[in-house]
Amino acid sequence: MTTRQAILIAGPTASGKSALALRLATETGGVIVNTDSMQVYDVLNMLTARPSPEDLKAVPHYLYGHVSPITAYSTGRWHSDVECVLAKPELYEKTVIFVGGTGLYFRALLGGLSAMPDIPATVRSYWRRQDAEQGAERLHAILAEKDALGASTLRPTDSQRIVRALEVFDASGRSIVEWQRETGKPLIDTDDARKIVIEPDRQWLGERIASRFGMMMKGGAMDEVKALLSLGLSPDLPAMRAIGVREIAEVLAGRVLADEAAELATIATRQYAKRQMTWFRNQLGDDWERLPYP
Structure with missing residues (x-):
């Protein structure tokens, strides 16, 4: 299944992707589909920077917070969920805007999903x-x-x-x-889609990451991690590896101060953003528009 009215917005964390997606969705009357592997999980609303309740009301959003953190969600599951979204009759004439920072999701969207064996x-x-x-x-x-x-x-x-x-x-x-x-069938026609990757100035992005995490700490991230930890999940599950979970867990255990945890999580987020930017630079071709800011 393909859709011609598609916009793809990739970029590192905290680069303003969601704001750009919201603006384009408002302009086109389109809908937004999450393309980030951490924003699929519920509980971690603030910590994964999911769209605000106001944004969710402004335009239709799909595949945000629809997965329990007890689940090891995969690219294959996301690919299947996207197929279901694109099959909705009410979206046939809509512009579908995919936005996120998970490179493998974009690869599956445009190149098809590799067949994989069942694992006992x-x-x-x-x-x-x-x-x-x-x-x-x-x-x-x-x-x-x-x-x-x-x-x-x-x-x-x-x-x-x-x-x-x-x-x-x-x-x-x-x-x-x-x-x-051994790739499968793409969900989006790469030749007809508009493809955008945000490549912000690193100093600007680093400052934005620090500021955003500070707001997360004040806005409920501590309570989210407390709720997540109360589930008694395996530390190997993807949701438990979200940046900030381990650092805030140390605060809740009384082993570090909140300011120290925020600094450690900020450093980890900057390192993650750097890896994202490297991946996008090396993996996304010349047919992607490169924007220094959204």
Whole structure:
């Protein structure tokens, strides 16, 4: 399924993507679809910078906060959810605006989703246990022995993707890279879509990140993390890895002060934004409009 009236807005966290999406949706009478892997989770409203209640009322928004944090949501699940959104008859004539910072979601949207093998529960639990016991770098070395091609594409500290690559290899006997090359049908026609990537000044973005996290701390992020922790979830779940969760958890436990936690979370967010900008610069082609600010 494809839709011709589509706008894609990619960019690092805190770069003003949502504001641009809201403006374009208002101008076109369109709708907004979340393209960020953390904004899918409920509970973490403030901490993941989901659109405000006022913004949600202004134009229709889809796939925000619709997933419980007990779920390990995947690109495949998001791809399937987008298919359901695009199938809604009331959206056939609407401009659909995809906005977010998750590069793999944009890749799946435009290039189709790679077929992947089913992973037996025993295989999945084994490698997650190994990750907890041995750590990412040791598992990366194991992956290099089993699947050198897959290991070469991953950072030794990227535990989530290393575990995924090991699961895929054990379940199928094939490298995850080979599976990724077998793409499916795109959901959006890349030639007809308007594609925008925001590339802000780094100093401006760094200051904005610090200011925004300070507002989060005052606006309810502490209560969100307290509610999340009350669920007793595994620390391996994606929602538990959202930037700010660990830092605020330390405040709630009385081990660090709020100002120190805010500084640590700000540093982590800046590092994340830098990785996002590098990915977009290297992975998005010349057919994307490059904007220094929204």
